[in-house]
Amino acid sequence: MALSLSFSRKSRTSDVSEPTKLLIADHEKAERLFDEIESADSTAQRLSLVAQLEAELTRHMQMEETILYPFIRDEVTGGPDMVQEANQEHDEAKQVLAIVASLDPASPDFSGRLKELKKLVNHHVKEEEKDVLPKMEESVDDTRLRTLRSRQQAKLDASPSPTLPRETTRTRSSSNGSRPANRRSNSSSPTRTPVWVQPHHTDDDRWQVRREHASRASRVFDTQKEAVDFGRTMAKREKVEFIIAGREGQIREKHSYGNDPVRSKG
Numbered sequence: 570m571a572l573s574l575s576f577s578r579k580s581r582t583s584d585v586s587e588p589t590k591l592l593i594a595d596h597e598k599a600e601r602l603f604d605e606i607e608s609a610d611s612t613a614q615r616l617s618l619v620a621q622l623e624a625e626l627t628r629h630m631q632m633e634e635t636i637l638y639p640f641i642r643d644e645v646t647g648g649p650d651m652v653q654e655a656n657q658e659h660d661e662a663k664q665v666l667a668i669v670a671s672l673d674p675a676s677p678d679f680s681g682r683l684k685e686l687k688k689l690v691n692h693h694v695k696e697e698e699k700d701v702l703p704k705m706e707e708s709v710d711d712t713r714l715r716t717l718r719s720r721q722q723a724k725l726d727a728s729p730s731p732t733l734p735r736e737t738t739r740t741r742s743s744s745n746g747s748r749p750a751n752r753r754s755n756s757s758s759p760t761r762t763p764v765w766v767q768p769h770h771t772d773d774d775r776w777q778v779r780r781e782h783a784s785r786a787s788r789v790f791d792t793q794k795e796a797v798d799f800g801r802t803m804a805k806r807e808k809v810e811f812i813i814a815g816r817e818g819q820i821r822e823k824h825s826y827g828n829d830p831v832r833s834k835g
Contacts, residue, residue, distance in 0.1 A: 638655060764800050805826045
């Protein structure tokens with residue numbers, strides 16, 4: 570049975586400060602990724618989603634450790650103890666996250682390790698949203714909370730876009746956390762097809778990065794900017810055409826990064 574955080578959107582985001590809303594948005598993004606990994610119907614899709622989960626959790630933890638936790642330690646009564654516990658929870662999650670990211674999703678260990686990671690994240694989120702963040706809001710005035718929100722966003726904006734994993738086949742790994750070696754294809758380079766940024770096929774306002782003719786997205790993002798940044802990096806690396814589509818399907822931008830193939834409409 571899939572583990573799930575038992576909060577409704579209304580109860581989590583109503584009557585909370587802007588710093589808390591930003592954190593909840595990140596928590597919800599991780600929850601969606603866990604659900605998508607569990608429901609994915611192919612190994613390749615799980616690999617891509619796990620890479621995205623690893624990048625998003627790492628980005629979130631770095632922001633908390635460099636911006637949020639020092640603020641709580643200095644501004645909130647009992648802050649040092651709360652921060653110590655939160656950092657310990659981060660360390661545990663990082664260890665299991667590294668193992669999950671190293672495993673072949675088809676391996677017998679993958680499901681159990683994923684559930685272990687989800688349980689750790691679930692516990693950390695509940696502690697943060699039900700205890701740590703309310704105490705912060707009680708202790709800190711609106712002006713300082715607005716300053717914190719700006720610093721949080723600046724840190725997230727400065728974080729590099731996650732790197733798409735190379736399209737290689739992983740060997741099965743044991744559960745000891747070591748990363749397996751990748752086996753490269755005999756071909757010298759990936760298929761050179763254009764990279765598209767376009768609305769995701771669901772109605773959740775997300776954006777996908779997809780290779781032309783691919784049946785599934787390479788990555789899915791909450792904002793168009795994140796998708797464009799990632800897709801552009803991918804197209805430049807592979808020296809292919811980069812195409813941005815609008816919500817109605819119209820092509821808004823095209824950029825050529827060399828060696829573009831003969832193309833049909835994506």
